Amino acid sequence: MSNSFALIIEDDSDAATIFSEALQAAGFETEIIRSGDTALARLAVTTPDVVVLDLHLPHVPGPDILRHIRADARLTETRVIVATAHAHTAESIRREADLVLLKPISFSQLRDLAAILDPDRPTAS
Helix, strand or coil: CCEEEEEEEEHHHHHHHHHHHHHHHEEEEEEEEECCHHHHHHHHHCCCCCEECCCCCCCHHHHHHHHHHHHCHHHHHEEEEEEEEEEHHHHEEEEEEEECEEECCHHHHHHHHHHCCCCCCCCCC
16 A cells, blocks of 8 residues: 655745655655745646645745645645744635644644544554
């Protein structure tokens, strides 16, 4: 059985690495994307189980990517975790996201929450 796939869309290298390692610890295969335009291109050819999405990205902002995910019938089962340091912006998109986390986000917090959002994923040993 293959692992679930998580796409991490985050331009901060340190945060992206932490998110990737946390999701790998939860049993996900991960891929890191650092710009909004690259994220849209990748979302056109893949169907991630979970997306961790920063709201402030170069080229295409996170809220536009979130709206794209929600409008794409192919991505209806994709769970979106928004990761942002901006509480006001987070509140404005809360209904579109499956989960909104305010930075800083701990390794264990993301690992455990990702498991909740993807209940069909086999439990990591």
